[in-house]
Amino acid sequence: MNAWLWCGTTFLGLGLPPVIWGVASGPLSRRVLAQNTGSTVVALAFLLLAQGYARPSYTDLSLVLSLLGPVGTLVCVRLLADDLSAGASRWSTAVTALCVAASLAVTAAVCAAAAPGRPMVKLLLIGALVALGNVIAARALSVGVLEEADGTR
Amino acid sequence: MVSEDLVVSVCLVLVAASATVAVAVREPVRQALVLAVLGLALAALFTVLQAPDVALSQLAVGSVLTPLLILLSVRKVRRRGHPTGDEAQR
Numbered sequence: 001m002n003a004w005l006w007c008g009t010t011f012l013g014l015g016l017p018p019v020i021w022g023v024a025s026g027p028l029s030r031r032v033l034a035q036n037t038g039s040t041v042v043a044l045a046f047l048l049l050a051q052g053y054a055r056p057s058y059t060d061l062s063l064v065l066s067l068l069g070p071v072g073t074l075v076c077v078r079l080l081a082d083d084l085s086a087g088a089s090r091w092s093t094a095v096t097a098l099c100v101a102a103s104l105a106v107t108a109a110v111c112a113a114a115a116p117g118r119p120m121v122k123l124l125l126i127g128a129l130v131a132l133g134n135v136i137a138a139r140a141l142s143v144g145v146l147e148e149a150d151g152t153r
Numbered sequence: 154m155v156s157e158d159l160v161v162s163v164c165l166v167l168v169a170a171s172a173t174v175a176v177a178v179r180e181p182v183r184q185a186l187v188l189a190v191l192g193l194a195l196a197a198l199f200t201v202l203q204a205p206d207v208a209l210s211q212l213a214v215g216s217v218l219t220p221l222l223i224l225l226s227v228r229k230v231r232r233r234g235h236p237t238g239d240e241a242q243r
Contacts, residue, residue, distance in 0.1 A: 001156035012197055013163045016190075017170070023190050024174040031186045039216060042193045049160075049200060058205055061196070065212055072189055072217045079224040080182065 004052030004113075008045050011106075015041035030089040032076050032141055039069025040099045040134045044106045047126065051110050056119055063126050070133035077140050088142035096138040103131040164198040185223040192216045 019041060022034030043065040050058030077084065089095075107127025114120045171191040178184050192215015199208035 001159070005157075005160060009160045009163050012160075012167065016167050016194060016197075020167070020171050020174055020187075020190060023186050024178060028183070031183060035186045035189050038190045038193050042197055045197060046200060053203075055205075058200065061200060061205055061208055061212065064209060065193075065196075065216070068212055068217050072220060075217065075221050076186065076189075076224065079221075079228060083182065 002052055004048055007109075008048035008052055011041065011045045011048060015045070027086060027089070028080060028083050029086065029141065030091065032073060032080070032084070033089050033092055033095060033138065035076065036069070036073040036134060036137045036141070037095055037099055039065055039072065040103065040130055043069060043126075043130045044103055047106055047110050047123070051113055056114075059122065059126060063122075063129070066126055066129040066133050070137040073137035074140055077137075084141070092138055092142055096135060099134045100131045103127055103134070160201045161198070164194065164201050167194045168198050181223055181227050185220040185227075188223070189216050189220045192219065 016038065019034050019038040023031045023038070043062045046062035046065065047059060050056060050062070104127070107123060107130075110127075111120050111123050114123055168191070171187065171194045175184060175187040175191050178187050192211060195215060196208040196211045199205070199211055
C-alpha cells in the first residue's frame with residue numbers, strides 16, 4: 001500500500017463522515033450542500049486511488065462523477081425549489097472554498113506525479129471540472145433560491 | 154494485504170453508515186439525498202474492490218437516477234394529493 005492509497009483512504013475516511021452527518025440532519029439546504037460536497041470528495045478520492053493503483057483508466061470514474069455530481073445537485077435544486085426557499089446554508093461559501101482548495105491541491109499533486117502530455121492534460125481537465133461543478137452547483141443552490149423567492153413574492 | 158484491506162474496511166464502514174442513515178431518515182425527499190450519498194459510497198467501495206465498471210454504472214444510477222425518480226414521484230404525489238395546496242397556486 002503506497003502513499004497515494006493512504007491519501008485516498010484518508011480523504012474518504014475524513015471527508016465522507018461529515019458529508020453523511022450533514023446530509024442526515026439540519027435544514028434541507030444544508031443537506032443538498034452536503035450531497036454536492038460528497039460528490040466532490042469522492043471524485044477527488046477517485047483521482048488519488050487511480051494514482052495509487054497505477055491505473056490511469058480509473059480517472060474516468062472521476063471524470064464521470066465530475067459531470068454527474070453537479071447534474072444531480074442541480075436536479076435536486078430544481079425539483080426542491082419550494083422547500084429550499086428558506087435560504088441557503090450559511091456554511092455554503094466556506095464549504096465551497098474548501099472544496100475548490102482541495103481539488104486544486106489534489107490536482108496539483110496528481111499532475112506532479114503524472115507524465116507530461118495527454119495524461120496530465122486529462123488530469124488538469126478533470127480537476128477543473130470538479131472544482132467548477134462544485135462552484136456552479138453551490139451557486140445554483142444559493143442564487144436559484146433567491147430567484148425563486150423573488151419570483152413568488 | 155492487510156493494509157489493502159484497510160481501504161476496503163473504510164469504504165464498508167462508510168457504506169454501512171450511510172445505509173443506516175438512509176433507513177433512519179423517514180421523509181422521502183431527504184431520503185433521496187441520503188441515497189445519493191449512499192450511491193457515492195457504494196461506487197467508492199466497488200472501485201477499491203477493483204470493479205470500476207460496476208462503479209461507473211453505480212455512479213450513474215445511484216447519484217442521479219434514483220434521486221431524480223424519487224423526487225419526481227414525490228412531486229407528482231404531492232400535486233395529486235393536495236390539489237388545493239401551494240402546488241396548485243403556481
